[in-house]
Amino acid sequence: MTLWIRFRRDGAEGFGTLEDGRVQPHEGDLFAAPRPAGAAFPLAEATLLAPVRPGVFIGLWNNFHEAAAKQGLARPETPLFFLKSPRSVIGPDAPIPMPPGHAGRVIYEGELGLVIGRRCRDASEEEAAAAIFGLTCVNDVTALDTLNADPSFAQWARAKGCDGFGPVGPAIATGLDWRGLRVTVALNGRVRQDYPAADMILPPARIVSLVSREMTLEPGDLIACGTSLGALPMRPGTEVAVTIEGIGTLRNVFAPG
Known part of the structure; x- marks a missing residue:
């Protein structure tokens, strides 16, 4: 590794x-x-710094069995994904800001990130697996009240794509088997999320393969695999630490104002 x-x-x-x-x-x-x-x-x-500067930053929703069962959601056959702005990316220890004009709850979501290492278009699962360069930690920060503020239009890009809403790091691990990993998230030292990556509904190679049918992926692009139970609002001054053994700990403080 x-x-x-x-x-x-x-x-x-x-x-x-x-x-x-x-x-x-x-x-x-x-x-x-x-x-x-x-x-x-x-x-x-x-x-x-953030270990990658993605041209495309994709996030998945509803990709873990336990969370889907808890929320009464059907298991998807294809990735349910959204795009985060590449400008949302920040590195370890950088503050997570609240953009002017936003109010309400801002939540953390600790996730496993896939870093693409070669051009990938309409790939088989075998080709997709070979296109994954390595793994990293992601905090998919979301302005939850903004997401559903307008009942006629869910604002995924706005709620998730703000500057600083995409902490990534501290490193990219190559040669690491995702199947044995756990994602933990601690708020001020207290663990709030702790779930196995193996609980994914759609595993990494299938995610990359299916996404590549619709969107060409290039080296440096980043896919966050989705989160499980335990994502909660952050209070100002809260330190959020996303840890995946073998990759390290991604720490950031929610510092609005």
């Missing part, structure tokens, strides 16, 4: 691998044979 990160150090951005608290910087293209470049350095000398 390898952990890939993006960072800012001495005023410049870069990417590399992380091992035992040290960063090995790389050059070239993360998704096309990157090369080590320069000496390794302690992670403490850098600021972590």
